[in-house]
Amino acid sequence: MKNAGRRDVSKYLIGQIDERLNDVGCPVCELTKKSVNDYIDTLFYESVNDPGERRDFINGQGYCSKHLLMIEEHLDTHPDLGILGANILYSDLFELLEKAIDDENIKIGNGCKLCEIEKNAQKRYLEIFADYISDPSRLDKYKNSISMVCLKHVQMLKKIKSVDFSSFLEVQKKKLHYLKKAMEEFIRKSDYRNSREPISRIEGEGWKIMSKFLE
Numbered sequence: 001m002k003n004a005g006r007r008d009v010s011k012y013l014i015g016q017i018d019e020r021l022n023d024v025g026c027p028v029c030e031l032t033k034k035s036v037n038d039y040i041d042t043l044f045y046e047s048v049n050d051p052g053e054r055r056d057f058i059n060g061q062g063y064c065s066k067h068l069l070m071i072e073e074h075l076d077t078h079p080d081l082g083i084l085g086a087n088i089l090y091s092d093l094f095e096l097l098e099k100a101i102d103d104e105n106i107k108i109g110n111g112c113k114l115c116e117i118e119k120n121a122q123k124r125y126l127e128i129f130a131d132y133i134s135d136p137s138r139l140d141k142y143k144n145s146i147s148m149v150c151l152k153h154v155q156m157l158k159k160i161k162s163v164d165f166s167s168f169l170e171v172q173k174k175k176l177h178y179l180k181k182a183m184e185e186f187i188r189k190s191d192y193r194n195s196r197e198p199i200s201r202i203e204g205e206g207w208k209i210m211s212k213f214l215e
């Protein structure tokens, strides 16, 4: 039964990667971001009064600027969560903030809990993705998809021993080549003489694919 459970989990995770291949962006980045957003959601839905969470927030000297921004965006787009939780949590920081004004050695957000959540999720999804592309038919599926693993995660995949990195690199270079062609086509079709030619999805979103590749 234990093995069956594990198989179900990996089937579920493989399914998550499959889904992300239909989206512009890096599957590892997007799934990691989703994990952090899910954590933020639970935190502000039910855990903000949890003494452990509040202690972690204080011990980490608050959250880093990247994750404060993520929380802002999350609470703005999920008004049902309210803002009482953020008021309660952030209120714990005043004592430290007063000290930080006098002492530049105090770095707010230095031990950000959400950075730790992100780091763990990233590690997990990198391993799952490495497992995913070890199957040639799945690697092929990735090759033909709109998604593209970002530069940072290409370099991190290189360090995972189980990955056939040369096959992956070949695919990645092909994808870069398609992207270059698509962006050139978009520029060409932007000329009024060619403006009747339809623009494909990769041509229309090429700039965003590039931006997410470098994020």
Ligand SMILES: [Zn+2]
Residues within 6 Å of the ligand: 026, 027, 028, 029, 030, 149, 150, 151, 152, 153
């Ligand atoms: Zn990435």
Ligand SMILES: [Zn+2]
Residues within 6 Å of the ligand: 063, 064, 065, 066, 067, 112, 113, 114, 115, 116
């Ligand atoms: Zn952080």
